[in-house]
Every structure is written in structure tokens, then in C-alpha cells.
Amino acid sequence: MKKVLFFGYYGEGNLGDELLLKNLIDKFSERFLVGALVSKKKETENKIILFDRIRELLKAINWADVVIGGGGGIFQDKTSLHSFLYYLFILWYALLTKKKVYIIGQSFSPLKYRISRYLLKITLPHCGKIYVRDSFSYQFLQNLNVPKDKIKILPDIVFLTQFPDVRRDKENIGINFRPWDELKIEDLEKILKELLKENRKIIFFSFQDSMDLELFKKLDKEMIKEIEVVSSNSDNFWEKFSTCKYLVGMRLHSLILSTIAGIPFLGISYDEKIQAYLDDLGWKYYINTNEISDFYPLWIKLKEEEEILRSYLKIITEEKRDILKREIEEFIESL
Structure with missing residues (x-):
């Protein structure tokens, strides 16, 4: 069974990102062994293997057959250049070790630093399919000269979430x-x-x-x-x-x-x-x-x-x- 590793802003207590990961696990775990890089490891269902995003980063990528950037707006440098480079490093190391690399459910937007734009521009064309969650991101990647046939618009993965049918007055x-x-x-x-x-x-x-x-x-x-x-x-x-x-x-x-x-x-x-x-x-x-x-x-x-x-x-x-x-x-x- 193939092993799929997801990376994103997981384990930081952000509800949106946790819902992204949950939906990806639900969809992929039926056919693959699923792992995820997280900031805080905790007990979870047998559906997924959790890796510490720092201490076990290389171990996790070496374990995987497929590496997927799974949802969010992680490739940005407004809040932190360090985190931007961290996520880029995951792509670089995965590509260097001959893993299949994909990006799904991402937002892309103008970057603060020229070096960030350059690094993203030379990296993304080496990935497989890139699914973005809005038209703005699609145009941004085209402006970076990412091949058009690699990019596709896909609604935010949180739309897969099935919530309980709670019948309450909306007041x-x-x-x-x-x-x-x-x-x-x-x-x-x-x-x-x-x-x-x-x-x-x-x-x-x-x-x-x-x-x-x-x-x-x-x-x-x-x-x-x-x-x-x-x-x-x-x-x-x-x-x-x-x-x-x-x-x-x-x-x-x-x-x-x-x-x-x-x-x-x-x-x-x-x-x-x-x-x-x-x-x-x-x-x-x-x-x-x-x-x-x-x-x-x-x-x-x-x-x-x-x-x-x-x-x-x-x-x-x-x-x-x-x-x-x-x-x-x-x-x-x-x-």
C-alpha cells in the first residue's frame, strides 16, 4: 500500500486547518497509509501516522511515497519568512529524494520578498498537479510561469465536511x-x-x-x-x-x-x-x-x-x- 504524507499548518489549534487535515484523512485513508507532519503529536485514530514537524521531518519524507501540501495558505511570507522557507524545504527535499509531490487546496498571493517569489517560481514547476482554491491563486501562479496544465482550481477542502444535522432555531x-x-x-x-x-x-x-x-x-x-x-x-x-x-x-x-x-x-x-x-x-x-x-x-x-x-x-x-x-x-x- 502506498504511503502518503500531508504537510500544512497542522497541530497549531487552528480549526480550519484541522478540518482540512480531517477531510484529507477521510478521503485518502481508505486506499493509502496516511501520515501528517504536525507541531503537536497527540493520540489519534489508527487512520494516520503523526510525525513531529521538526524532529521527524526527514524521517517522515523518507517514509512516504507521495508528499502532498494539503490545504491552506502556507506559501506566504507576510507573517514569517521562516515558515515559508520551511514549507519550501519540504518540497525541495521530497523532490530531491524522488518522491511524487503535489499541492492541493492552496491559496497563493503576492509575496513580500523578491527572494520568496524567485524560490517559489523555480520550485513549483517541478511539482505534479497543483490544485488552488481560488481564481486569484490560479492567476498568480500563471504570472510565475507555472505551466498551465499543472494548475487547477478546486474548492476549499473544508467543503467536504459533513456536519451533524442539528435542528435548532437560528436566532x-x-x-x-x-x-x-x-x-x-x-x-x-x-x-x-x-x-x-x-x-x-x-x-x-x-x-x-x-x-x-x-x-x-x-x-x-x-x-x-x-x-x-x-x-x-x-x-x-x-x-x-x-x-x-x-x-x-x-x-x-x-x-x-x-x-x-x-x-x-x-x-x-x-x-x-x-x-x-x-x-x-x-x-x-x-x-x-x-x-x-x-x-x-x-x-x-x-x-x-x-x-x-x-x-x-x-x-x-x-x-x-x-x-x-x-x-x-x-x-x-x-x-
């Missing part, structure tokens, strides 16, 4: 904020002030506790005292999420989960991957980080078109899920 407002240099605490408090006027229960969903919860604690204490907080590690995360009538979110996977659940959302676009998702979705209900004053009129418009938007999101989810199932099955068959 609450969900929110997700994450730290970002261009967005001030006061700006987020302005949004909260408007939402508190709704006289609905507000639930803050943390998608990465080490960042989102820390930001939440910095908000005005009087404003947040009645807001329920749901951690990414909570057993009832989806149950709580499914009670939301609307969502205001920053993180990409807060918007994707809203799409899957048919929850009309107002996005806060802070990065190219957010904008790319919204553009591909054909979604006009978002503000940029420098447009906080536009929140309220857009929020009113969102509520007015709630039922139309809810139906649209459900149709889109089925379409994306069908494409994913078909394309991943074809990819698995080709390995």
Missing part, C-alpha cells in the same frame, strides 16, 4: 475576529456596538484560541460581558454555530462554515485569500479593514435579503461539494 449572531495590524480594537468595538443593538444573543467563535481569544479579551469589558465564547476545541462548536441567524467573520473558514451552514454572513476582508473567496463566491456583503463606517448600511441590506442569500449559499455548497468529490476521486485514482 443568534455569530462573530469571529482575529488580530490584524491594520484593524484597531476600536474598529471592532464599533461593529460590536451595532450588533448589540439587535437584542439577539451574540456568540464569539474562536477559530484559533491562541490568537482569537486573546483579541477578544482586549475588547471593552462592558461590551463583551454578555457575549458567549465558544472555543475551537469545544465539543459543541457546531451545535452552537448552527444556532446563528447571521455571522460577521474575519477568518476564511468562519466564512466557509457559514456558507456550508447556509448562514448569511458579512465578511471583513483583511487578506487576499479572503477577497479571493468572496470574489469567486460572487458575494458582495463584505467590508475591507479600512471601511468600518460601511458596516451598518451593508448589515441592514444583508438582513433584508436573508432568505435569498440562505438559499444561494445552500446551492453553492452542493455545487462545490460535488466538484470536490469528483476531482479528488480522480486525483486519488491517478496516484
